[in-house]
Structures are given as C-alpha cells and as structure tokens.
Amino acid sequence: MKGRRTGGKRAHAVSAPSRIGGLDALRGVAIVAMIVYHFCFDLRYFRVTRWDFEHDVRWLTARALILSSFLLIAGISAVLAQRQDAPLDRWLRHIAVIAAAALLVSAGSFLLFPRSFIWFGVLHAIALSLLLAKPLLGRPAVAAIAGVAMIAGGLVFASPVFDNRLLGWIGFMTAKPVTEDYVPLFPWMGVLLLGVALGHVLVRTRFSALAPLARMPRFLRFLGRHSLIVYLVHQPVMIALLWVVVG
Numbered sequence: 001m002k003g004r005r006t007g008g009k010r011a012h013a014v015s016a017p018s019r020i021g022g023l024d025a026l027r028g029v030a031i032v033a034m035i036v037y038h039f040c041f042d043l044r045y046f047r048v049t050r051w052d053f054e055h056d057v058r059w060l061t062a063r064a065l066i067l068s069s070f071l072l073i074a075g076i077s078a079v080l081a082q083r084q085d086a087p088l089d090r091w092l093r094h095i096a097v098i099a100a101a102a103l104l105v106s107a108g109s110f111l112l113f114p115r116s117f118i119w120f121g122v123l124h125a126i127a128l129s130l131l132l133a134k135p136l137l138g139r140p141a142v143a144a145i146a147g148v149a150m151i152a153g154g155l156v157f158a159s160p161v162f163d164n165r166l167l168g169w170i171g172f173m174t175a176k177p178v179t180e181d182y183v184p185l186f187p188w189m190g191v192l193l194l195g196v197a198l199g200h201v202l203v204r205t206r207f208s209a210l211a212p213l214a215r216m217p218r219f220l221r222f223l224g225r226h227s228l229i230v231y232l233v234h235q236p237v238m239i240a241l242l243w244v245v246v247g
Contacts, residue, residue: 020207020210020214021213022207022210022211023073023077023080023207023210023224024220024224024225025210025213025214026069027070027224027227028216028219028220028222028223028227029216030069030070030073030227031230031231032223033065033069034066034070034234035230035234037062037063037066038234038238041053042235042242043242045239046242046243046246048242048246054176067183067188067191068191071122071125071188071195072192072194072195073195074126074192074195075191075194075195075196075197075199076198078130078196079137079140079195079196079199079202082137083203094130095127098126098127098130098228099127101123101231101232102121102123102127104232106124109180112239113180116178116180117180118180118181118182119169120165120168120179120183121179121181121182123231125184126192128169128185128189129185129188129193130192133193136193136196137196140199143193143194144196146190147189147190147192147193147194147196147197148190148194150186150187150193151187151194152190153172153186153187153190154184154186154187154188158172158173160174162174165177169184170184170185170186171185171186171187171188172184172186
C-alpha cells in the first residue's frame with residue numbers, strides 16, 4: 001500500500017502542468033492593477049495631482065485589494081509547487097530570489113526616499129511568509145484557521161512595543177510608519193495562508209474556476225509569468241518617463 005501511494009504521488013507530480021494559464025493571467029491582472037496604482041502615485045509625487053493615498057478610503061481599498069491578490073496568488077502558487085513535488089533546494093532558491101529583490105527595492109527606495117525608504121514591503125513579506133508557511137502547505141484547514149487568526153490579530157491588536165523597525169515587521173504598530181510601503185506579517189501573512197487553503201481547493205478542482213481567465217489577452221499571461229521582473233523595473237521606468245515629461 002505504501003508503495004502504491006508513493007507511486008501515485010509521483011505520477012501526479014509528473015503529470016501536473018508546470019504553468020496554469022488562468023493563474024498566470026490572474027497574476028497579470030494584479031500586475032496591471034499595481035502598475036496603474038503606482039502610476040497614479042507617481043503623478044502625485046510629481047505634483048500633477050493631489051490624491052490622498054494615505055487617507056482616502058478609495059485608495060486605501062485599492063491598495064488592500066492589490067496586496068491581497070498578490071499574497072493570495074503567492075499562497076496558491078506555493079501549494080501548486082508542493083503538489084508538483086518541487087525539491088526543497090528549488091523552493092529555497094525561489095525564496096532567496098524574492099528576498100534579494102526585496103533588498104534591491106529597499107536600496108532603490110533609499111536612494112529616492114531616504115527618510116521613508118521601504119524596509120519591509122510586499123516582497124519582504126512574501127519571502128518571509130513563504131518560508132514560515134512551508135509546514136502548513138499540506139494542511140489547508142490549519143492554514144485557513146491560522147490565516148484568519150493572523151488577519152484578526154493584525155487588525156485588532158496594537159502595542160507601542162512594536163513601534164520600531166526592530167519589531168515593526170511583525171505588525172501591531174499603533175500607527176503606520178513613515179515608509180513608502182509597509183506590509184507586516186500581521187495581518188498580511190494571514191492572507192497568504194488563506195491562499196494556501198484556496199490553493200488546495202483549486203488543485204482538487206483542477207483550477208476549473210480559473211480556466212476562463214486563460215482566454216484573456218496573452219500579454220496578461222506574459223506579465224504573470226514574469227511578475228517579479230516587471231515589479232522591479234516598472235517604477236524606475238515610469239519615474240524616468242514622468243521626470244522627462246513633467247519634471
């Protein structure tokens with residue numbers, strides 16, 4: 001019996017597709033939404049507009065939805081990688097690449113915004129959350145419960161003890177710190193864990209819910225497949241173009 005189960009697992013891993021078109025398209029849609037949001041933010045930076053990204057509920061909601069989509073997709077993708085029996089060293093290399101990209105973002109933002117540089121943004125959160133979530137990738141029910149608890153805790157609890165960079169990456173700060181992007185583990189890792197639970201549902205249904213997205217324009221799937229590169233280059237490109245046009 002043990003041999004049959006192992007063989008079945010290997011057969012599943014071999015037969016599993018390396019890319020899910022609908023998931024790539026969904027990630028591409030999130031990328032487009034992020035680019036639009038950042039372009040609007042850059043317009044404010046160049047004083048073309050006066051939009052209030054820090055207090056206007058519409059912009060705050062847009063940011064929360066975009067962030068949630070990336071973290072959910074990261075959780076779903078983690079489950080897919082596990083079901084494809086990806087080796088541990090490959091998993092760790094994937095996290096290391098994201099962490100290196102996060103450091104690049106911190107360095108680049110420090111050059112532009114030395115007083116408000118990004119010391120724990122979305123890439124930092126995804127890299128650390130994926131590392132911490134590894135033991136829960138095969139336990140969707142536990143991941144869902146932990147995810148809800150982390151979201152609730154992050155939204156409800158706050159303490160001055162966490163109002164510093166040493167502990168602020170965990171969450172629980174009493175006010176948003178002075179930084180261009182802040183994505184602490186509480187509550188945002190909770191969203192990734194919900195993505196883990198959702199990923200198991202999608203795997204069981206062979207990603208049928210996302211199948212219609214695979215028919216969306218091909219460039220969305222392209223963006224989804226190369227999302228990290230697009231994330232790293234889109235802001236420097238847009239800032240440079242706006243500096244030429246309106247600077």
